Structures are given as structure tokens and as C-alpha cells.
Amino acid sequence: MVNARQTEDGYKAAEHGRVFVKVDRSFLSPQVCSACGFRDGPKPLHVRAWMCQNCGSEHDRDHNAARNVLSKGVGSSPPDGRRR
């Protein structure tokens, strides 16, 4: 069976004309500091925010993950829809 959630996300991204970058999930599970790159280890789902033990930055779980995804996504080839 196809993973319904992943498929749906992919379709949604396509509908909105955005690039759907497939990101390796392996770096999403441990909480990686978006400021210094320190891997702070996996956090339980109820932990919404955490502090980097290396640089002391406070991170919102989702925002930090999003930043990491964005930084990973940069460098992939852009779509051809951005012509001006």
C-alpha cells in the first residue's frame, strides 16, 4: 500500500505549484539545532520546545524542523516556473 499521508502531501505541494523536495526522514527524528547543527537526540512528541545543549538556542520543535528541511532543500534544482 502507498503511504497515504506522503502521497497526499506530494499532491498538495504539486497543486500549489511548489517544489516538493523529498527529504530523508533520518534527520527529522533527532532534533538537530538549526543554529549550530548539534544533534540533540530524539525528543518525545509532547516536547514542543527544547534548548540546544551545545549553543543554548531555544527551538520550537516544528519551526526548527522546518528550518532544517529548508536548509536541506536549498541546492536542489528549481522548477522551470520561475521565469521572469
Ligand SMILES: [Zn+2]
Ligand atoms: Zn545549537
